[in-house]
Amino acid sequence: MRICKVGTVACILSTATLINSQQFSLSDSVNAFGISLLGETINQAGDSLNVALSTYTVWTLMAVLLEGSKDNTARQLENTLRIPQNQVPLRTNFRNYSYTLLSKADGVTLELNTAIFTNKEFPIKKSFQTVAEQSYNVAVNPLNFKNPPQAASLINKYVAQATRNRITTFVSPGDVMNAQVFLTSILFFKGQWKIPFNxxxxxxxxxxxxxxxxxxxxxxxxxxxxxxxxxxxxxxxxxxxxxxxxxxxxxxxxxxxxxxxxxxxxxxxxxxxxxxxxxxxxxxxxxKFKISSDFNLNVVLNKIGIKDIFEYDKANLLGIFDHYLYLSRLIQKAEIEVNEEGTVASAAxxxxxxxxxxxxxxxxxxxxxxxxxxxxxxxxxxxxxxxxxxxxx
CATH class of the missing domain: 2.30.39.10 (Alpha-1-antitrypsin, domain 1)
Incomplete structure (x- = not known):
C-alpha cells in the first residue's frame, strides 16, 4: 500500500445526518467541525496542557481530501465536515468565502496558503488537481520523496515563508519517507488591538x-x-x-x-x-500568553467520526490516484502570542x-x-x- 501523509499548520458534534445542498452553510460547517475538533483535542490533551488549534486549516485539508475520496471514506468526511454529497455548492461557496476572508482590514494581516506536494513519479489525477487548484486555490508542487531530507527541507521552507518564519521546522525527513502525497494548509494572522493595552x-x-x-x-x-x-x-x-x-x-x-x-x-x-x-x-x-502546540490529530479525528481514511485496508482515495492510498497521519503545529499590542498566530x-x-x-x-x-x-x-x-x- 502507498502512504498519503497530510499536514496542517496551525489548524461538534459529528452527525450522521446527511446535509442537503440547499441547507449547506460553509460557515456553519467550519464552526461545527471546529467546536468538535477543539472539544476532543482538549479532552485528549488534559488539564495541564494549553491548546492552540487552527481548526480552519484542518477543515480545509479534509475538504480537499473529500474531493478525492469515495464510498464510506467520503460519507464519513461529509458527515463530520457537514458537507453535502453534491459538492458543487461547497466549491462555489469556498471561492466566495476565501475572497471575503482575505479582504484587507486596517491593522490586520491574514494570509492563507494550501499546497499539495506530489511524487514526481506518480502524478495525481488531472481531474482532482483541477478541482483543487480552481475551487480551493491549492498550489500543486512535484517533489522527489525518494530524497526525504530534501523533500522535508522544501516543505519546511514553504511553511516558514507562509508563517513569516514563526514555524520553521514543520516536518522531519521521517515524516515524508514513505509519502506519495503531502498536503499542508497554513493560516497566518497578525492583528493589533484597536485600543492597545498599556x-x-x-x-x-x-x-x-x-x-x-x-x-x-x-x-x-x-x-x-x-x-x-x-x-x-x-x-x-x-x-x-x-x-x-x-x-x-x-x-x-x-x-x-x-x-x-x-x-x-x-x-x-x-x-x-x-x-x-x-x-x-x-x-x-x-x-499575556504564548502557546505552541504540536499534535498528531489521528485519534481526535477518529473520535469525531473520520475513521476509514486512516485504515490502509479501508481508505478509498481513488479520486486522487489510480492505486490505493491511506492517510497515515495528520499533524498540526500552531502558535499564538497575545500581548499588549495585539495577537500573532501562525494560523488564525x-x-x-x-x-x-x-x-x-x-x-x-x-x-x-x-x-x-x-x-x-x-x-x-x-x-x-x-x-x-x-x-x-
Whole structure:
C-alpha cells in the first residue's frame, strides 16, 4: 500500500445526518467541525496542557481530501465536515468565502496558503488537481520523496515563508519517507488591538484552576474600555468581544453546550450587546500568553467520526490516484502570542461571544476558552484554551 501523509499548520458534534445542498452553510460547517475538533483535542490533551488549534486549516485539508475520496471514506468526511454529497455548492461557496476572508482590514494581516506536494513519479489525477487548484486555490508542487531530507527541507521552507518564519521546522525527513502525497494548509494572522493595552498597567496576578485552587501567576494586562460583554445563561458563561471567553462552568461543559447551537448565535448575541450597551466601560483583565502546540490529530479525528481514511485496508482515495492510498497521519503545529499590542498566530484571526448583564469587570484569572473569529464570514479560524499559567511563555 502507498502512504498519503497530510499536514496542517496551525489548524461538534459529528452527525450522521446527511446535509442537503440547499441547507449547506460553509460557515456553519467550519464552526461545527471546529467546536468538535477543539472539544476532543482538549479532552485528549488534559488539564495541564494549553491548546492552540487552527481548526480552519484542518477543515480545509479534509475538504480537499473529500474531493478525492469515495464510498464510506467520503460519507464519513461529509458527515463530520457537514458537507453535502453534491459538492458543487461547497466549491462555489469556498471561492466566495476565501475572497471575503482575505479582504484587507486596517491593522490586520491574514494570509492563507494550501499546497499539495506530489511524487514526481506518480502524478495525481488531472481531474482532482483541477478541482483543487480552481475551487480551493491549492498550489500543486512535484517533489522527489525518494530524497526525504530534501523533500522535508522544501516543505519546511514553504511553511516558514507562509508563517513569516514563526514555524520553521514543520516536518522531519521521517515524516515524508514513505509519502506519495503531502498536503499542508497554513493560516497566518497578525492583528493589533484597536485600543492597545498599556504596558505599564500589566502586573502579576494569581491564576486559579476550575476548583478555585491557586495554581500559578500570570502577567495580567489591564485596560478600561467599551467592549461588547454578556452573560449567556444557555452556556453558563461570560463572554466578551476580544478573542477570549471566561467561563463559570467547566470548559468541557461549556464546549458541550456550545456544540448544541450554531456558533453564529454567540456572534449575533455580541453584536446585539454592542448595539444596546456599546458605551458601557468594562474593566478588562486579560493575561499575556504564548502557546505552541504540536499534535498528531489521528485519534481526535477518529473520535469525531473520520475513521476509514486512516485504515490502509479501508481508505478509498481513488479520486486522487489510480492505486490505493491511506492517510497515515495528520499533524498540526500552531502558535499564538497575545500581548499588549495585539495577537500573532501562525494560523488564525479573531473575536467572539454574547447577551448582557451589568459587567463591571472581566477578569480572566482561571481557565478560559478563546476563539479567533472572522466576523465577515462569521467563522472560527483559530481556537484553544488557557489552563496552565506555568507554560504560557
Amino acid at each position: 504596558t505599564t498597567a500589566t502586573h502579576k496576578e494569581t491564576f486559579y484552576d476550575e476548583k478555585n485552587n491557586k495554581i500559578g501567576e500570570v502577567d495580567m494586562m489591564f485596560q478600561i474600555g467599551t467592549f461588547p460583554f454578556s452573560r449567556r445563561e444557555d452556556i453558563n458563561a461570560y463572554t466578551v468581544e476580544l478573542p477570549y471567553g471566561y467561563v463559570r462552568e467547566s470548559l468541557s461543559g461549556v464546549l458541550n453546550l456550545i456544540s448544541k447551537m450554531p456558533f453564529t448565535n454567540i456572534i449575533k448575541g455580541l453584536e446585539d450587546a454592542e448595539r444596546e450597551f456599546g458605551n458601557v466601560d468594562i474593566h478588562m483583565y486579560l493575561p 484571526s479573531g473575536a467572539t461571544l454574547e447577551d448582557r448583564i451589568q459587567p463591571p469587570k472581566f477578569r480572566a484569572n482561571r481557565p478560559f476558552l478563546y476563539f479567533i473569529v472572522d466576523k465577515s464570514t462569521r467563522s472560527i479560524l483559530f481556537s484553544g484554551k488557557v489552563s496552565n499559567p506555568n507554560t504560557l511563555k
